[in-house]
Amino acid sequence: xxxVKQSPQSLIVQKGGISIINCAYENTAFDYFPWYxxxxxxxxxxxxxxxxxxxxxxxxxxxxSFNKSAKQFSLHIMDSQPGDSATYFCAASMSRQxxxxxxxxxxTRLTINP
Amino acid sequence: xxxxxQHPSRVICKSGTxxxxxxxxxxxxxxxxxxxxxxxxxxxxxxxxSNEGSKATYEQGVEKDKFLINHASLTLSTLTVTxxxxxxxxxxxxxxxxxxxxxxxxxxxxxLTVL
Numbered sequence: 001x002x003x004v005k006q007s008p009q010s011l012i013v014q015k016g017g018i019s020i021i022n023c024a025y026e027n028t029a030f031d032y033f034p035w036y037x038x039x040x041x042x043x044x045x046x047x048x049x050x051x052x053x054x055x056x057x058x059x060x061x062x063x064x065s066f067n068k069s070a071k072q073f074s075l076h077i078m079d080s081q082p083g084d085s086a087t088y089f090c091a092a093s094m095s096r097q098x099x100x101x102x103x104x105x106x107x108t109r110l111t112i113n114p
Numbered sequence: 115x116x117x118x119x120q121h122p123s124r125v126i127c128k129s130g131t132x133x134x135x136x137x138x139x140x141x142x143x144x145x146x147x148x149x150x151x152x153x154x155x156x157x158x159x160x161x162x163x164s165n166e167g168s169k170a171t172y173e174q175g176v177e178k179d180k181f182l183i184n185h186a187s188l189t190l191s192t193l194t195v196t197x198x199x200x201x202x203x204x205x206x207x208x209x210x211x212x213x214x215x216x217x218x219x220x221x222x223x224x225x226l227t228v229l
Contacts, residue, residue, distance in 0.1 A: 032216040034216075034217070034218075036220070041205075041223070041225070042222055042223065043118075043120075043207050043209075043220035043221050044158070044207070044220045045220065046217060046218075046219070046220075049216070049217065089157060089158070093216060095216045100146075100211065100216060101148070101160060101163060102148075102160070102218055104157045104158050105157065106156075106157050107155075107156070107157050109155075
């Protein structure tokens with residue numbers, strides 16, 4: 001119930017292409033869904049986040065699509081660039097319960113080929 | 115804004131010694147701080163949650179006597195790995211949350227190597 005399942009584990013995309021990473025959850029009490037980007041040897045950095053009252057949120061080349069009925073959400077990176085090569089984590093939390101701990105997906109290692 | 119720092123960035127110590135890692139929120143007051151560890155090519159594993167002035171809440175399976183957490187002020191939390199052993203070698207990352215907001219801001223991490 002507390003798991004967030006992320007796929008694929010790794011992804012290779014050509015420069016200029018669209019990178020798509022998917023996540024699924026079971027706990028309907030989750031109401032905050034952030035995506036983090038992590039470079040090797042660095043801490044995760046918040047990319048974009050969404051709440052279940054909207055189906056899509058876009059910030060620059062990054063878009064989150066959210067499907068509440070399917071309990072799935074995805075990250076789309078448009079016009080992918082070599083600098084986007086990193087590990088991406090989806091996460092979920094319950095904003096009105098306790099410490100609002102984040103539950104992380106397993107991560108996706110994205111490689112953008114030049 | 116919302117910058118979190120960690121010190122040191124990497125530390126090498128001998129087995130049996132204790133190591134202290136500091137986590138600071140530089141431009142905001144952190145009501146809650148979190149400590150994670152991350153093994154190579156794996157996801158982040160939450161170790162404990164701490165609120166300023168309160169005892170930390172540890173996740174199941176995390177030894178509270180081994181990983182001592184102190185959240186003495188709204189801008190500083192420390193993690194002390196006591197009597198470190200090679201299996202404690204890992205990447206330790208802290209995060210901080212401001213007020214009642216959802217967003218966690220992560221520090222750059224500390225690479226601990228125990229020889």
